[in-house]
Amino acid sequence: MADAVPHSPFARVETQNVDFPALERAILQFWDEKDIFERRKARNAGRPRWSFLDGPITANNPMGVHHAWGRTYKDAYNRYFAMAGRDLRYQQGFDCQGLWVEVEVEKELKAEGKKLDAKRDIENLVPGDEPASIDYFVQRCKDRVDKYARVQTDQSIRLGYWMNWDRGDADWAERPDERKSYFTMSEGNNYTIWSFLKKCHHKGLIYRGYDVMPWCGRCGVGLSEMEMKEGYKLVGHKAAFVKLPLRDRPGENLLVWTTTPWTLTSNVGAAVNPDLTYLKVRLKDEVYYVAKGAFKLNRMEGGGDEDEPTPAAKKKTRDWLDGVPHLPSIEQHFKSKAGKGASYEVVGEVKGADLLGLAYRGPFDGLPAQNHEYGFPEEVAKVTRQGGQWPAVTAAAAHKVIDGGKDVTETEGTGIVHTAPGCGQIDYGWGRANGLPPVAPIDDAGTFVDGFGPLEGMNAADPATAEVVFEELKKADRLFATERYVHRYPHCWRCKTELLYRLVDEWFINMGPRNTEEGFRGDIMKVVDRVTFLPESLNGRARERDWLWNMGDWMVSKKRFWGLTLPIWVDDQDPTDFEVIGSREELKERAVEGWEEFDGHTPHRPWVDKVKIKNPRTGNLMSRIPDVGNPWLDAGIVAYSTMPADWRPADFITESFPGQFRNWFYALLAMSTMMSDGQEPPFKTLLGHGLVKDQFGKDMHKSEGNSIEFVAAADTGGTVRDAKGNPQPFAAIGADVMRWLYCRQNPAGNVNFGPDPADEVRARFILKLWNCYGFFCNYAALDGFDPGLPQVPACERADIDRWLLSDLQLLIKTARAAFERYDVMAFCLAAEEFVDAKLSNWYVRRNRDRFWSKTAELDEAGRRDKRAAYQTLHTVLLDLCRLCAPVIPFLTEVMWRNLRAGAGAESVHLTDYPAADEELVDAGLSEEMEAARGVVSLGLTARNAAGVNVRRPLAGLRVRPAGDAGRRAVDRFAALIADELNVKQVSLAEEPLLRRSAALNPKTAKARFKGKPEPAAAALAGMDPEAVAADLAAGMFALLGVPLTADDVILTEAAPGGWAGASDKGTQVAIDTRITPELRAEGLARDVVRFVQNARKDAGLDVADRIELFLGTDAELRAAIDAHWPTIAAETQAVRRLDAPPADGFTAAVAVDGRPLTIALRKV
RNA sequence: GCGCGUAUAGCUCAGUUGGCUAGAGCGCAGCUCUGAUAAAGCUGAGGUCCUUGGUUCGAAUCCAAGUACGCGCACCA
Structure with a gap:
C-alpha cells in the first residue's frame, strides 16, 4: 500500500473456511505450554470456595456426544465461578464397578474364544479353580475400567473440560486411590x-x-425394574385353566388360569376379589366358580377394566402374533367341553367375599415341596419360620381362598388368581398376609430343585416343562383347558433369555x-x-x-x-x-x-x-x-x-435427570443423610437436564446407527443418516459449536444433536461473532489502529457507540445473573440476540464507513470519531470474549489472544468475569435506538410495499410514533434513519398518516349474512372505519343487527396517493414514493456503483486497489453518471475516468434499469 | 390404576409479574441489500396458543375438568 500505515498489533483474521476444530487443538496446546489451568487455580487459591461435585461417568466405553451435554454444563459453570474468583476442587470421577463392565468383559472374553454361555462359566475361567477364575475376571474388569477411563480423560480434555486430570503414564500407574480423578473402585470409596x-x-x-424378583437363569442374576423395562417382548406362551377342587364341597372347583404353568407346582392359594360376583357353572357333573364378568368376556379386546361401557370405537384389539389362534371366551371353553348337543348351566351366583377361606386341594399336593412346614426348600423355610409371620403349616395344608382385593379383576383370566408366593411378587405379599408359605421351585440357573418329582432338573423357561406339567395335571384330572396366549413378557436385556420370577435371598x-x-x-x-x-x-x-x-x-x-x-x-x-x-x-x-x-x-x-x-x-x-x-x-x-469435610456440602451438581431421581440423586441423598445423621444435604443445588436425541428427535442407538461418537463430532467427522435414511457424511463439528449448542438448550427438555443443528448454531452465532471479530481485526490491521491510544471518553463518543456500550452492560448483568442462578441458556439466548441484532446487524453495519474512512483525509474531530469507533468495537469484543469464555473456551481464547494486542492477561481464562459499569448504562438511549430500529424496519416494509429498491433515493419519510421514545428517536436519529432508508428527509407527523378502511372478510361473510353479504358490505363501506375499528376492539360491533368479531372484518391501512405506509403497534410511517428526475439520476448512479463494485470483485481486485474506469452507455445514464461522478469515483476507487475502454482492462456488460452499460476497468 | 409433567406455525422451540396485532430459527415462495459475511434484510403463505368451562375490564399465561403424549411408581395371574 502506498500510504505509510502505523504498525498494528492485530493479526489479520481469516473469515472464509475457518477450521475451528484445528484452532481448538492449537488452543489445547497453548493451555498446556503456558500452564494456563494451573495459573488459573493459583489465582483463585484461598479465595471463597465454590464446591462442585462431579457425578461419576461410567468408564466402560469411549464417550458419545450425549456425555458432552452434562460435561459442558459442568465445565461452563466451573469456568464461570473460576472467573468470578472462586476456589474450586476440579475433581472428576469415574464409575467403575457393576454389571455393565462385566457385560463388556464377558464379550471380550468370548471374542477371545473362551466358553462363556452362563454365569457359572465365569467361575470356571481357570478350570476347576473358582477363586482364580474370579480373580482373573475381576482383574479384567479393572483393566477395562482403566483403559476407558483413560480414553474418556483424553476426550474430556478435548471437550475443554478443565479438571485435575491424570495425564501421563506415571499418573495412570498410580493406584486408583492416588490418582487425581476419583474412582469408585478405589479402596477409599469401597x-x-x-x-x-x-x-x-x-x-x-x-x-x-x-x-x-425377575431373574435371568443364564446370567444368574436378578434384574431391577429399570433393566427389566428394556427387555419386554411380545411372545406366545401355553396358558392353562386349572381345576382346584374345594375340600368341603365335593364336585365344586375353583377355576384358575395361568400363563406360567411351571408355577402351578408351587401353588399355595387362590385369590378372589370379594366385591366381584362369581358364577357357579355346572358342566356335566361338576361345578366351577368363575367371575361373572369374565365368563362371556371377549378376551381379544384388551385394556378394558373401566366401569363405564367403553364406546366401541375406542376398544383396542389386543396385540397378537400371527399364526396364534385368537382367544375364545371362557364360555366358549365351557361349550366346547360340553360336547355336541350339551351345554353348561349357570346354577347360582355368589359374592367373592363368600368364598374367602374355603380350603381346596392343590394341583401338586403330592410333591415333597408341598409338604414341608413353613415352605420349601429348607433355606426358605428357615427364613419364613424366623420371620414370625407364617404359621407352621405346609403348603398343601394351607390351600385356601384369600382376599386379593382390587388387584383381582375379571378382565383377565377367570377372576380367581392362582397364587404361588414363591413365584410372584404380589403372590409373595399375599402369602405373607395370609399365612401361605412360599414354595420356591427353581435354583439360580432356573432349573427345578429336588422335591419336585418329575420336574426335578428341568428348566422353567423350557416349553417342554409346561408339557410335563400338563401331563401331570391331566393324570390328576386337574387340567380344564389349555390355549396359546400372547403377551408382553420380560426378557434379559443382555442375553434375551426369558426372565423367571424367582424367590431370592438378598440383602x-x-x-x-x-x-x-x-x-x-x-x-x-x-x-x-x-x-x-x-x-x-x-x-x-x-x-x-x-x-x-x-x-x-x-x-x-x-x-x-x-x-x-x-x-x-x-x-x-x-x-x-x-x-x-x-x-x-x-x-x-x-x-x-x-x-x-x-x-x-x-x-x-x-x-x-x-x-x-x-x-x-x-x-x-x-x-x-x-x-x-x-x-x-x-x-x-x-x-x-x-x-473433604470443609468442601461439603457441594454447591452444585448437574446430571441428566431421567432415571437419576431413583438412582444417583437418590443414592447421594440417602447416603449423605445417613453419614451426617440427617444433618447435611450432599449438595445445595441440582441442575437436571434431558437427553440427547438425534437430529430428528429420535433416541440415539448404536444399533440403529444414529448415535454419534464424541470423537467423530469433535475431530474426525462421521456419518449419520439424513431424513430419507441415506448416509450423510459430516465434517468435524468441534467442541465449541457443540458446547454452545448444548448451553443454549432448555435443560428441561431433550436436545436434538447432529450435523444440521450444529450447522445452524455455527451460522447463527459462532460465525457472526467470528465475522465481527474478523472485521475489527482486519481493518485495525489495515489501518494501524493502536489500542494503546488514550480512550475517547464515553460521553464524547457518538450516540451509537454509547448505545452499544450501554447494551453491553445490560448483557453483562444478564450474564452474571444467569450464571448465578444456573441458567446458562438465558445467557446464551441474550448473547445471541446481542451479537446478531445489535453488534453484527446494526453496529458493525451502520458504522462500516467510520472504519473505512481514510485517516489522512479526516480532520481532528473525524480522527477522534474513528478512534472512538475502534475503541468501542474493541471493548465490546474483549468483553464478549470474557462473557462467552465459560461456554466457548476455545474460540474466545483465539479471539482474546489477538484482541488483547499484547496487553492484559495472556489467556481469557485468567481474566475476571466482566462486571457491569453502571455509568455506561443509558436506558433512554437504548429505548430510543430500539425505536429507531423499529422505524427503519417499518420504512423497509413501506418501501417493499411500494416496490421501490432501497438503492433508489426517495424524498422523504414521515413518522408518527406511538410514544415518547419513538418521538425522541426520530429527533435524535433522523440522519441514521434517513441514511438507512435512503431518503432525503425524515420528519415527525402529529396527524394520522394512514387511512384505515374496513371490508368484510370474504371467508366468513357468507356464513354471517346467510349467503347474502352484499347489503352488509355496502353498509360497512358507508361507515367510519376508525369507529368500526374501535367498536371491534371493544367487542361490540354489529352490522345490520348481526354481531361481528375481529375475524369477520378485515381492517387495512393505506397511505394517501404517492405515499406508501406501514404501521406496527401504533407507530405509523409513510414514505414519499414520488421520484423526481434528480432522485432518479442519483439512483441510477448508485446502480452504476454497485455494478462497478461487482466488476472489481470479478476482476479479482483487492479492496485497496485503485482503478481507471470507462463507462459506456446511453444519454440518460451518461447524464446521471456525469452528475454523480465524484461519488462514483470515490466509492469505486477510480482515479481516472477514461473516454475509451483500456486495451488490457477487465470488461463487463450489464443493464442498469434496462439501459446498456459497458464497464471497463484497469488496475493502476 | 396412582402420581408428576407437557401441549404455541410444516419442523425445533422462546413467550418474564395476565395487557393492545402471539414471536424466533429452520423449511417454503417472492423481493432486496452486500468489498466483514459459510452472510444479512424485507415480505408472504402457514396458528382454534389441545378442548370445554371458570376467574378477570382483559387469558397462550391463573383455576377446574377432559383429551393426547411423555416420565415415575405399582402391576402384567
Missing part, C-alpha cells in the same frame, strides 16, 4: 461404603430378606414404612427439602419425594463378581446371624483366618472372601456373603468419600 453400611446396621436397618436396607415420612425414608425427605432442584419446571423435589414416598426397601446385593464386596459376615451355622464390618481396620482386628491372603489386595473378590471372623456369640466362624453391592452405593457415597 471402605467408606462399608462404614455407611455399618452405620445402617447400627440403626438396625440391614436385613436379609427374601423377595420374588436390604430398611427404608421405613412405605407411604409415610417415617424412618430412614423420612430422614431423607427432610434433607430433600433443603436442596434446590433446577430447572424449576421439572419439579425435581416433588419427583424425588414421590420416589422416596413409594420406594421399597433398598436391595443392595447383587449376585455377581465385580463390585463392592458387601461387608456382611454370616455365621456358618446360622444364616440369620450376621455382622457388618465398617472398615479395613475392623476387619483386620476381627479376622481369625485368611487375613494374610487378603492383605495387599483391594477389597474385591475373591480375596476378601478368604477372610473369616469369629462369632462372639456362638464361637462359630463367620464367612462373607458372596454378593457384591448395588453400584448406586458406589456412586452415592462420593459426596463423602471424595470431598
Whole structure:
C-alpha cells in the first residue's frame, strides 16, 4: 500500500473456511505450554470456595456426544465461578464397578474364544479353580475400567473440560486411590461404603430378606425394574385353566388360569376379589366358580377394566402374533367341553367375599415341596419360620381362598388368581398376609430343585416343562383347558433369555414404612427439602419425594463378581446371624483366618472372601456373603468419600435427570443423610437436564446407527443418516459449536444433536461473532489502529457507540445473573440476540464507513470519531470474549489472544468475569435506538410495499410514533434513519398518516349474512372505519343487527396517493414514493456503483486497489453518471475516468434499469 | 390404576409479574441489500396458543375438568 500505515498489533483474521476444530487443538496446546489451568487455580487459591461435585461417568466405553451435554454444563459453570474468583476442587470421577463392565468383559472374553454361555462359566475361567477364575475376571474388569477411563480423560480434555486430570503414564500407574480423578473402585470409596453400611446396621436397618424378583437363569442374576423395562417382548406362551377342587364341597372347583404353568407346582392359594360376583357353572357333573364378568368376556379386546361401557370405537384389539389362534371366551371353553348337543348351566351366583377361606386341594399336593412346614426348600423355610409371620403349616395344608382385593379383576383370566408366593411378587405379599408359605421351585440357573418329582432338573423357561406339567395335571384330572396366549413378557436385556420370577435371598436396607415420612425414608425427605432442584419446571423435589414416598426397601446385593464386596459376615451355622464390618481396620482386628491372603489386595473378590471372623456369640466362624453391592452405593457415597469435610456440602451438581431421581440423586441423598445423621444435604443445588436425541428427535442407538461418537463430532467427522435414511457424511463439528449448542438448550427438555443443528448454531452465532471479530481485526490491521491510544471518553463518543456500550452492560448483568442462578441458556439466548441484532446487524453495519474512512483525509474531530469507533468495537469484543469464555473456551481464547494486542492477561481464562459499569448504562438511549430500529424496519416494509429498491433515493419519510421514545428517536436519529432508508428527509407527523378502511372478510361473510353479504358490505363501506375499528376492539360491533368479531372484518391501512405506509403497534410511517428526475439520476448512479463494485470483485481486485474506469452507455445514464461522478469515483476507487475502454482492462456488460452499460476497468 | 409433567406455525422451540396485532430459527415462495459475511434484510403463505368451562375490564399465561403424549411408581395371574 502506498500510504505509510502505523504498525498494528492485530493479526489479520481469516473469515472464509475457518477450521475451528484445528484452532481448538492449537488452543489445547497453548493451555498446556503456558500452564494456563494451573495459573488459573493459583489465582483463585484461598479465595471463597465454590464446591462442585462431579457425578461419576461410567468408564466402560469411549464417550458419545450425549456425555458432552452434562460435561459442558459442568465445565461452563466451573469456568464461570473460576472467573468470578472462586476456589474450586476440579475433581472428576469415574464409575467403575457393576454389571455393565462385566457385560463388556464377558464379550471380550468370548471374542477371545473362551466358553462363556452362563454365569457359572465365569467361575470356571481357570478350570476347576473358582477363586482364580474370579480373580482373573475381576482383574479384567479393572483393566477395562482403566483403559476407558483413560480414553474418556483424553476426550474430556478435548471437550475443554478443565479438571485435575491424570495425564501421563506415571499418573495412570498410580493406584486408583492416588490418582487425581476419583474412582469408585478405589479402596477409599469401597471402605467408606462399608462404614455407611455399618452405620445402617447400627440403626438396625440391614436385613436379609427374601423377595420374588425377575431373574435371568443364564446370567444368574436378578434384574431391577429399570433393566427389566428394556427387555419386554411380545411372545406366545401355553396358558392353562386349572381345576382346584374345594375340600368341603365335593364336585365344586375353583377355576384358575395361568400363563406360567411351571408355577402351578408351587401353588399355595387362590385369590378372589370379594366385591366381584362369581358364577357357579355346572358342566356335566361338576361345578366351577368363575367371575361373572369374565365368563362371556371377549378376551381379544384388551385394556378394558373401566366401569363405564367403553364406546366401541375406542376398544383396542389386543396385540397378537400371527399364526396364534385368537382367544375364545371362557364360555366358549365351557361349550366346547360340553360336547355336541350339551351345554353348561349357570346354577347360582355368589359374592367373592363368600368364598374367602374355603380350603381346596392343590394341583401338586403330592410333591415333597408341598409338604414341608413353613415352605420349601429348607433355606426358605428357615427364613419364613424366623420371620414370625407364617404359621407352621405346609403348603398343601394351607390351600385356601384369600382376599386379593382390587388387584383381582375379571378382565383377565377367570377372576380367581392362582397364587404361588414363591413365584410372584404380589403372590409373595399375599402369602405373607395370609399365612401361605412360599414354595420356591427353581435354583439360580432356573432349573427345578429336588422335591419336585418329575420336574426335578428341568428348566422353567423350557416349553417342554409346561408339557410335563400338563401331563401331570391331566393324570390328576386337574387340567380344564389349555390355549396359546400372547403377551408382553420380560426378557434379559443382555442375553434375551426369558426372565423367571424367582424367590431370592438378598440383602436390604430398611427404608421405613412405605407411604409415610417415617424412618430412614423420612430422614431423607427432610434433607430433600433443603436442596434446590433446577430447572424449576421439572419439579425435581416433588419427583424425588414421590420416589422416596413409594420406594421399597433398598436391595443392595447383587449376585455377581465385580463390585463392592458387601461387608456382611454370616455365621456358618446360622444364616440369620450376621455382622457388618465398617472398615479395613475392623476387619483386620476381627479376622481369625485368611487375613494374610487378603492383605495387599483391594477389597474385591475373591480375596476378601478368604477372610473369616469369629462369632462372639456362638464361637462359630463367620464367612462373607458372596454378593457384591448395588453400584448406586458406589456412586452415592462420593459426596463423602471424595470431598473433604470443609468442601461439603457441594454447591452444585448437574446430571441428566431421567432415571437419576431413583438412582444417583437418590443414592447421594440417602447416603449423605445417613453419614451426617440427617444433618447435611450432599449438595445445595441440582441442575437436571434431558437427553440427547438425534437430529430428528429420535433416541440415539448404536444399533440403529444414529448415535454419534464424541470423537467423530469433535475431530474426525462421521456419518449419520439424513431424513430419507441415506448416509450423510459430516465434517468435524468441534467442541465449541457443540458446547454452545448444548448451553443454549432448555435443560428441561431433550436436545436434538447432529450435523444440521450444529450447522445452524455455527451460522447463527459462532460465525457472526467470528465475522465481527474478523472485521475489527482486519481493518485495525489495515489501518494501524493502536489500542494503546488514550480512550475517547464515553460521553464524547457518538450516540451509537454509547448505545452499544450501554447494551453491553445490560448483557453483562444478564450474564452474571444467569450464571448465578444456573441458567446458562438465558445467557446464551441474550448473547445471541446481542451479537446478531445489535453488534453484527446494526453496529458493525451502520458504522462500516467510520472504519473505512481514510485517516489522512479526516480532520481532528473525524480522527477522534474513528478512534472512538475502534475503541468501542474493541471493548465490546474483549468483553464478549470474557462473557462467552465459560461456554466457548476455545474460540474466545483465539479471539482474546489477538484482541488483547499484547496487553492484559495472556489467556481469557485468567481474566475476571466482566462486571457491569453502571455509568455506561443509558436506558433512554437504548429505548430510543430500539425505536429507531423499529422505524427503519417499518420504512423497509413501506418501501417493499411500494416496490421501490432501497438503492433508489426517495424524498422523504414521515413518522408518527406511538410514544415518547419513538418521538425522541426520530429527533435524535433522523440522519441514521434517513441514511438507512435512503431518503432525503425524515420528519415527525402529529396527524394520522394512514387511512384505515374496513371490508368484510370474504371467508366468513357468507356464513354471517346467510349467503347474502352484499347489503352488509355496502353498509360497512358507508361507515367510519376508525369507529368500526374501535367498536371491534371493544367487542361490540354489529352490522345490520348481526354481531361481528375481529375475524369477520378485515381492517387495512393505506397511505394517501404517492405515499406508501406501514404501521406496527401504533407507530405509523409513510414514505414519499414520488421520484423526481434528480432522485432518479442519483439512483441510477448508485446502480452504476454497485455494478462497478461487482466488476472489481470479478476482476479479482483487492479492496485497496485503485482503478481507471470507462463507462459506456446511453444519454440518460451518461447524464446521471456525469452528475454523480465524484461519488462514483470515490466509492469505486477510480482515479481516472477514461473516454475509451483500456486495451488490457477487465470488461463487463450489464443493464442498469434496462439501459446498456459497458464497464471497463484497469488496475493502476 | 396412582402420581408428576407437557401441549404455541410444516419442523425445533422462546413467550418474564395476565395487557393492545402471539414471536424466533429452520423449511417454503417472492423481493432486496452486500468489498466483514459459510452472510444479512424485507415480505408472504402457514396458528382454534389441545378442548370445554371458570376467574378477570382483559387469558397462550391463573383455576377446574377432559383429551393426547411423555416420565415415575405399582402391576402384567
